[in-house]
Amino acid sequence: MRHLLGIEDLSREQIERILTTADAMLEISQREIKRVPTLRGRTVINVFLESSTRTRVSFEIAAKRLSADAINVSSAGSSLAKAETLTDMALNLAAMNADLLVVRDRTAGVPQMLSERVGVPVVNAGDGCHEHPTQALLDAFTALQSLGSLEGRVVAIVGDIAHSRVARSDIYAFTKLGAEVRVAGPASMIPLEVEALGVKSCRTIEEAFAGADVIVMLRIQRERIEGALFPSLREYSQTFGLDSATLRLAHPGAIVLHPGPINRGVEISPEVADAEPSRILDQVTNGVAVRMAVLYLLTGGGS
Amino acid sequence: MSVLIRGARVLDPAAGRDEIADLVFEDGRIVDVGGSAAAGAKQVIEAQGLWLAPGFVDLHTHLREPGQEYKEDIESGTRAAAAGGFTTICCMANTDPVNDTPAVTEHILRRAGQAGRVRVHAIAAATQGLRGEIMSEMVGLRDAGAVAFSDDGQPIMNAGVMRRVLEYSRGVDRPVVAHCEDLDLKADGVVHEGAHSTCCGLAGSPAEAETVMVARDIELARLTGGRLHVAHVSAARSVELIREAKDAGLRVTAEVTPHHLALTDEVIRGYDTNKKMAPPLRTSADREALVQGLADGTLDCIATDHAPHAVFEKDVEFTAAAYGVVGLETALPIALELVREERMSALDALERLTSGPARAFGLQAGTLEPGSPADLVLIDPERGWKPSPDSLASRSRNSAFLEREMVGGVVRTWVDGRLAFAFGEETPG
Numbered sequence: 001m002r003h004l005l006g007i008e009d010l011s012r013e014q015i016e017r018i019l020t021t022a023d024a025m026l027e028i029s030q031r032e033i034k035r036v037p038t039l040r041g042r043t044v045i046n047v048f049l050e051s052s053t054r055t056r057v058s059f060e061i062a063a064k065r066l067s068a069d070a071i072n073v074s075s076a077g078s079s080l081a082k083a084e085t086l087t088d089m090a091l092n093l094a095a096m097n098a099d100l101l102v103v104r105d106r107t108a109g110v111p112q113m114l115s116e117r118v119g120v121p122v123v124n125a126g127d128g129c130h131e132h133p134t135q136a137l138l139d140a141f142t143a144l145q146s147l148g149s150l151e152g153r154v155v156a157i158v159g160d161i162a163h164s165r166v167a168r169s170d171i172y173a174f175t176k177l178g179a180e181v182r183v184a185g186p187a188s189m190i191p192l193e194v195e196a197l198g199v200k201s202c203r204t205i206e207e208a209f210a211g212a213d214v215i216v217m218l219r220i221q222r223e224r225i226e227g228a229l230f231p232s233l234r235e236y237s238q239t240f241g242l243d244s245a246t247l248r249l250a251h252p253g254a255i256v257l258h259p260g261p262i263n264r265g266v267e268i269s270p271e272v273a274d275a276e277p278s279r280i281l282d283q284v285t286n287g288v289a290v291r292m293a294v295l296y297l298l299t300g301g302g303s
Numbered sequence: 304m305s306v307l308i309r310g311a312r313v314l315d316p317a318a319g320r321d322e323i324a325d326l327v328f329e330d331g332r333i334v335d336v337g338g339s340a341a342a343g344a345k346q347v348i349e350a351q352g353l354w355l356a357p358g359f360v361d362l363h364t365h366l367r368e369p370g371q372e373y374k375e376d377i378e379s380g381t382r383a384a385a386a387g388g389f390t391t392i393c394c395m396a397n398t399d400p401v402n403d404t405p406a407v408t409e410h411i412l413r414r415a416g417q418a419g420r421v422r423v424h425a426i427a428a429a430t431q432g433l434r435g436e437i438m439s440e441m442v443g444l445r446d447a448g449a450v451a452f453s454d455d456g457q458p459i460m461n462a463g464v465m466r467r468v469l470e471y472s473r474g475v476d477r478p479v480v481a482h483c484e485d486l487d488l489k490a491d492g493v494v495h496e497g498a499h500s501t502c503c504g505l506a507g508s509p510a511e512a513e514t515v516m517v518a519r520d521i522e523l524a525r526l527t528g529g530r531l532h533v534a535h536v537s538a539a540r541s542v543e544l545i546r547e548a549k550d551a552g553l554r555v556t557a558e559v560t561p562h563h564l565a566l567t568d569e570v571i572r573g574y575d576t577n578k579k580m581a582p583p584l585r586t587s588a589d590r591e592a593l594v595q596g597l598a599d600g601t602l603d604c605i606a607t608d609h610a611p612h613a614v615f616e617k618d619v620e621f622t623a624a625a626y627g628v629v630g631l632e633t634a635l636p637i638a639l640e641l642v643r644e645e646r647m648s649a650l651d652a653l654e655r656l657t658s659g660p661a662r663a664f665g666l667q668a669g670t671l672e673p674g675s676p677a678d679l680v681l682i683d684p685e686r687g688w689k690p691s692p693d694s695l696a697s698r699s700r701n702s703a704f705l706e707r708e709m710v711g712g713v714v715r716t717w718v719d720g721r722l723a724f725a726f727g728e729e730t731p732g
Contacts (some may be wrong), residue, residue, distance in 0.1 A: 086619065130505075191500070192500075193497050
């Protein structure tokens with residue numbers, strides 16, 4: 001594996017290797033001195049051309065816990081404001097002998113485009129509506145912590161599937177690990193031919209949740225109202241929101257995931273977000289370990 | 304001086320001729336085909352094993368001059384045309400300034416006379432500034448030489464304006480070329496909406512963005528009696544609508560591009576911006592319907608939609624990349640693929656590149672009739688080659704067919720009996 005551009009390209013074995021490595025990384029974060037010298041002298045550049053707090057900080061912490069030098073580039077302060085092309089900027093960063101680029105962009109395909117032009121490993125930290133592979137890896141990691149195995153388990157992903165890179169990556173990751181994946185949301189938010197992703201499309205939350213072991217609630221974006229994709233947050237919440245009543249439709253012991261940031265009272269009610277089935281903060285903790293594993297494996301560790 | 308081309312397979316779709324024959328031209332005109340005039344020829348070209356056809360006619364070329372000469376100009380664009388076997392091309396109006404006044408039309412035609420290697424006809428804007436609001440001065444543009452009217456690149460979204468354009472053009476006796484793409488349905492879509500757009504997370508534009516507009520414009524052609532030419536048809540349902548319109552006797556013609564005939568939307572999976580064009584590549588079912596429509600004549604012709612763009616406009620994020628691909632130099636081998644797949648005869652395939660497009664616009668071209676201008680193309684139907692950035696004569700390199708194995712190439716192209724292209728040789732400018 002030279003780059004991590006998406007889960008679609010990975011085999012089950014590659015996914016499991018990352019997750020096994022993440023298991024070892026998890027322990028490092030629990031130490032009093034949370035740092036190992038593994039990537040000392042390596043330079044990781046986080047190129048975040050779309051705003052992000054959680055993912056950028058998570059990658060930065062992951063790099064630093066492995067003793068890499070982590071540098072952040074964001075669009076506002078970068079040369080992109082001076083109309084340099086993305087490719088030129090990436091070539092310049094690579095020419096400073098970066099060892100790895102982490103790329104977040106609002107456009108699908110940008111990490112792949114850069115990976116074809118710069119000579120260093122590229123990690124996709126979210127590209128438009130395409131993929132967000134490290135999010136799916138940490139989701140799978142978190143689900144495995146609770147469930148032991150995903151073989152034959154049912155995963156329900158609810159929300160704006162059409163515009164969600166998390167949904168796409170989760171679908172690939174969970175199906176490759178043996179789970180059955182269902183998606184649900186207003187029909188205007190379910191992409192055409194979603195079955196091509198290997199999932200079952202459900203019309204109602206009841207249908208999606210019946211017997212579900214893992215529930216992934218996606219963040220709903222208010223701006224989609226202007227795009228005429230749904231009429232109001234109120235109606236969305238009533239039809240596709242998760243609260244303790246709808247949670248009871250799922251398998252007893254089902255866990256709840258959310259890529260964050262959560263809209264309390266919209267896609268998820270506060271009592272569920274803070275209750276026992278929620279693994280939302282575990283996801284954040286595990287995210288650092290998963291990203292440490294990815295940085296380690298892509299910079300030649302373990303080979 | 305008379306020139307004899309000896310022993311070629313002569314394919315003249317306008318006359319239904321497909322036979323081994325000799326052709327003689329003299330002083331820029333075809334003198335004789337298959338007859339006895341060969342005896343006195345001064346120059347003899349041995350052409351056994353090759354095909355000889357009328358030079359191709361392209362109804363849809365973007366020459367980019369005036370204003371965007373960094374992409375292409377009349378000299379480089381007509382050089383690419385000659386290299387692809389085209390002897391007559393019709394250039395679109397979305398230049399800078401827009402070709403919406405007789406002065407611009409005259410400028411283009413004058414420049415083509417000076418720098419062009421092939422015949423250039425101008426398509427003028429249907430509305431002023433391509434804004435879709437006020438129609439252009441069609442009479443003046445026609446008198447300056449415009450052969451058709453089009454806002455190509457900019458769909459005329461206002462149905463009332465389109466109605467008036469079709470009505471007015473009827474009196475001008477020129478077709479209106481429609482770029483059928485409903486911008487509200489297209490929204491921010493950059494590829495065909497379907498399984499592949501879903502998988503790669505790119506915003507999609509459904510086939511209906513085209514078909515609702517094709518249906519609208521056909522109804523407006525019915526209302527007005529205007530001549531409608533549907534540009535770059537991409538969807539199966541559009542072919543059905545055009546077939547129905549023709550069966551109903553409406554004055555409707557249509558074209559299809561080589562890339563829509565050869566490629567489907569799965570090729571967008573690699574985010575290659577040389578696969579980004581408007582309308583987008585669609586499904587294999589759509590492609591199948593396009594091939595069928597071309598074979599049965601529902602689609603009158605192959606038109607290249609040759610749309611040169613500079614590297615810096617393509618080597619960017621997929622959504623930011625310019626729409627369009629170059630096409631003049633690869634149209635022939637793509638048409639020949641359909642012949643090899645036995646989807647249509649060689650004569651029919653060449654008809655869609657010669658007399659088919661000429662008839663759609665009413666151009667005097669695409670025939671080997673004695674007395675016609677000696678606009679000819681000599682073809683090696685077996686030559687294998689691969690388009691590469693260095694092998695293209697166009698100033699731009701944005702081909703959807705880079706590195707595709709092609710079979711069939713142009714050996715020579717003559718315009719008015721003058722050599723405009725010779726394979727493997729520097730052709731005098």
